[in-house]
Amino acid sequence: MDEKPLIIIENLKKYYPVRKGIRELFNTKKEFVKAVDDISLTISRGEILGLAGESGSGKTTTGEIIVRLQEKTSGEIVLDGHPIDDSSREGRKRFRREVQMIFQDPYETLNPRSTVFETIAEPLKIHGWKDKEKIYRRVWEALEIEELKPPEQYLFSYPHELSGGQRQRVAIARGIVLEPKFLVADEPVSMLDVSIRADILNLLKGLRRDMGLTMLYVSHDLSTIKYICDRIAVMYLGKIVELGPVNKVLSKPMHPYTKVLFSAVPVADPDHVKERIVIDDEVPDQINLPVGCRFIPRCPYVKDQCSSCTHELFEYAPGQFSACIYREENLTVNDDRIIDEP
Numbered sequence: 001m002d003e004k005p006l007i008i009i010e011n012l013k014k015y016y017p018v019r020k021g022i023r024e025l026f027n028t029k030k031e032f033v034k035a036v037d038d039i040s041l042t043i044s045r046g047e048i049l050g051l052a053g054e055s056g057s058g059k060t061t062t063g064e065i066i067v068r069l070q071e072k073t074s075g076e077i078v079l080d081g082h083p084i085d086d087s088s089r090e091g092r093k094r095f096r097r098e099v100q101m102i103f104q105d106p107y108e109t110l111n112p113r114s115t116v117f118e119t120i121a122e123p124l125k126i127h128g129w130k131d132k133e134k135i136y137r138r139v140w141e142a143l144e145i146e147e148l149k150p151p152e153q154y155l156f157s158y159p160h161e162l163s164g165g166q167r168q169r170v171a172i173a174r175g176i177v178l179e180p181k182f183l184v185a186d187e188p189v190s191m192l193d194v195s196i197r198a199d200i201l202n203l204l205k206g207l208r209r210d211m212g213l214t215m216l217y218v219s220h221d222l223s224t225i226k227y228i229c230d231r232i233a234v235m236y237l238g239k240i241v242e243l244g245p246v247n248k249v250l251s252k253p254m255h256p257y258t259k260v261l262f263s264a265v266p267v268a269d270p271d272h273v274k275e276r277i278v279i280d281d282e283v284p285d286q287i288n289l290p291v292g293c294r295f296i297p298r299c300p301y302v303k304d305q306c307s308s309c310t311h312e313l314f315e316y317a318p319g320q321f322s323a324c325i326y327r328e329e330n331l332t333v334n335d336d337r338i339i340d341e342p
């Protein structure tokens with residue numbers, strides 16, 4: 001495997017200005033939602049990196065910035081040696097070919113008036129493919145890879161004639177038809193019936209195996225992350241709080257937020273996670289962030305020094321990083337932060 005990561009993200013930030021209500025109109029202080037706040041990451045070739053965290057933690061924003069559906073506020077993203085915002089004609093064309101995204105709701109991403117063939121052929125035509133037979137063959141291949149077989153059964157279907165799982169397969173076929181290097185999959189199975197989720201996940205795994213595709217897999221569902229990902233990055237209010245190999249992080253989470261998040265789900269290794277930690281599940285304030293660690297208001301292990309935390313990632317175990325200022329494994333829970341389960 002090539003040692004150099006396919007993707008290098010450095011100090012990425014995305015701040016959204018807050019629209020003010022009439023009462024605050026005369027308050028001139030500019031306020032922002034720091035959706036992504038200074039994150040750095042690398043993704044190796046052929047790796048599937050999971051991005052986890054509660055709703056609003058900045059997962060989708062991160063994914064959309066990488067595929068340039070949104071512009072970053074600051075920071076650098078380099079894909080295979082080229083900055084993604086290379087604005088030369090060649091740079092833009094290369095980027096559009098090499099990076100693709102698939103979304104949660106395949107019905108929204110597919111044009112209801114286009115047949116499966118038109119949908120999958122469109123990226124090829126945009127990239128200058130003219131030979132009709134070649135286009136037809138490539139679409140056929142993509143349908144076979146997606147296990148929409150026999151392809152002739154699907155080629156001229158419209159999205160409303162397909163099941164949810166089949167629609168997501170068509171969306172993925174469109175995403176891979178140009179043989180991209182990198183795919184962002186944002187909650188690709190969360191709207192699908194549980195019975196077909198594993199099929200779609202196996203399909204994504206197959207794309208990595210057969211095409212060497214590198215992926216960012218965005219989800220708040222830890223069981224699917226465990227199933228498909230090599231490493232996991234956990235976000236909280238725009239910051240990466242923990243990063244490491246999936247099995248290590250799931251079996252022995254280091255950051256208090258990860259401990260809390262994982263203690264609530266059965267995928268964690270029962271030998272390692274013994275306590276079930278239930279905390280206030282109130283949605284945190286996205287604008288008035290606490291000084292120091294952003295998890296202070298909800299952390300069951302909080303101490304005075306947490307207000308000087310800078311979220312610097314510390315390597316606890318080989319490849320496993322946590323942003324908690326306390327670097328010991330066994331933190332003591334503050335009983336007053338634990339709430340009784342109903």
Ligand SMILES: Nc1ncnc2c1ncn2[C@@H]1O[C@H](COP(=O)(O)OP(=O)(O)OP(=O)(O)O)[C@@H](O)[C@H]1O
Pocket residue numbers: 016033034035053054055056057058059060061062220286
């Ligand atoms: N276009 C936008 N304008 C203003 N704020 C935005 C915009 N998009 C996202 N945000 C805010 O940025 C934060 C992060 O949103 P994001 O969609 O990245 O979260 P997420 O982790 O994907 O959540 P979910 O699990 O619900 O999909 C949220 O507070 C959201 O309200």
Ligand SMILES: [Mg+2]
Pocket residue numbers: 059060061
């Ligand atoms: Mg999202």
